[in-house]
Amino acid sequence: MTERWQPSERYPDPAIVALDPSFKKYHLALSAVERLWHGSRWGEGPVWLGDLRCLLWSDIPNDRVLKWDETTGAVSEWRKPSNNANGHTRDRQGRIIACEHAGRRVVRFEHDGSITVLADSYQGKRLNSPNDVVVKSDGSIWFTDPPFGTYAFYEGIKTTAELPHTNVYRIDGQSGAITCVADDVNHPNGLAFSPDESILYVIESRSDPRNILAFDVVGGTKLAKRRVFVECRPNETPDGFRVDVDGNLWCGWGMTPELDGVRVINSSGAYIGHIHLPERCANLAFGGRNRNRLFMSAAQSLYALYVNTQGVAGG
Numbered sequence: 324m325t326e327r328w329q330p331s332e333r334y335p336d337p338a339i340v341a342l343d344p345s346f347k348k349y350h351l352a353l354s355a356v357e358r359l360w361h362g363s364r365w366g367e368g369p370v371w372l373g374d375l376r377c378l379l380w381s382d383i384p385n386d387r388v389l390k391w392d393e394t395t396g397a398v399s400e401w402r403k404p405s406n407n408a409n410g411h412t413r414d415r416q417g418r419i420i421a422c423e424h425a426g427r428r429v430v431r432f433e434h435d436g437s438i439t440v441l442a443d444s445y446q447g448k449r450l451n452s453p454n455d456v457v458v459k460s461d462g463s464i465w466f467t468d469p470p471f472g473t474y475a476f477y478e479g480i481k482t483t484a485e486l487p488h489t490n491v492y493r494i495d496g497q498s499g500a501i502t503c504v505a506d507d508v509n510h511p512n513g514l515a516f517s518p519d520e521s522i523l524y525v526i527e528s529r530s531d532p533r534n535i536l537a538f539d540v541v542g543g544t545k546l547a548k549r550r551v552f553v554e555c556r557p558n559e560t561p562d563g564f565r566v567d568v569d570g571n572l573w574c575g576w577g578m579t580p581e582l583d584g585v586r587v588i589n590s591s592g593a594y595i596g597h598i599h600l601p602e603r604c605a606n607l608a609f610g611g612r613n614r615n616r617l618f619m620s621a622a623q624s625l626y627a628l629y630v631n632t633q634g635v636a637g638g
Contacts, residue, residue, distance in 0.1 A: 346596035366620035371610025410455035422453035424472025424479030462496025467511035563606025577603030609634025
């Protein structure tokens with residue numbers, strides 16, 4: 324299906340749908356969905372590198388991280404093997420942080436090319452398979468740890484999980500200490516902060532139907548007041564997501580032809596827009612010179628769309 328995909332020859336692009344009139348302010352009528360590349364097995368974890376004008380994203384089953392060059396459009400392998408890397412982000416010093424399924428760890432790529440292991444265990448037990456990661460403005464690193472990479476020899480290494488829970492963790496930006504901030508999320512997946520960092524949103528990917536949870540961030544270090552922000556409808560499958568400066572969540576979505584793409588949800592939890600893609604979108608990132616280009620890593624392809632908003636820092 325993706326091989327037959329063609330960009331819209333008309334504006335506005337019919338793939339971009341307003342589910343509420345409020346979405347129209349974010350839709351640039353003269354911008355269309357572009358497919359930048361095709362050829363992954365399961366695309367995930369994009370991160371924009373503004374100083375290098377490129378996007379990195381994971382092809383988990385192929386054990387590689389790919390790089391798309393904005394100036395040439397060329398795609399190359401940035402890291403292979405990648406330990407079946409999944410989510411990526413950057414810290415405030417511009418260092419890349421990656422979640423590794425096979426390595427069962429979170430690592431940081433230093434400016435000199437060396438790799439620092441930030442987390443690989445908790446209370447003496449190995450992590451499951453770190454999935455997605457964000458960095459808060461105080462330098463702390465927050466990540467989710469479901470066991471998806473331990474289920475089969477495809478997105479990681481098939482093994483038995485050592486930890487009894489699927490947790491959300493915080494790594495202190497100064498001491499490097501690891502604390503569990505939530506142990507009551509059924510397979511946590513994508514996560515992101517609200518623009519003022521007072522709320523952490525987390526995908527609960529094994530609730531039925533799936534939930535998008537919200538927690539209050541207390542003192543910048545702890546979570547409280549767990550609540551369901553969005554109770555998804557049947558067949559709705561949120562995955563990775565990022566937040567814009569207005570507090571909207573732009574979520575990878577699926578898994579039916581009618582639902583595949585990106586769902587846009589406002590800060591009140593209402594669906595306001597949808598970007599239809601011919602395949603499930605796993606994760607996304609804002610990038611480009613003004614952080615107003617939405618890069619969407621789908622199952623087998625990388626897509627992009629200019630939108631009339633900007634992603635928050637740290638995503």
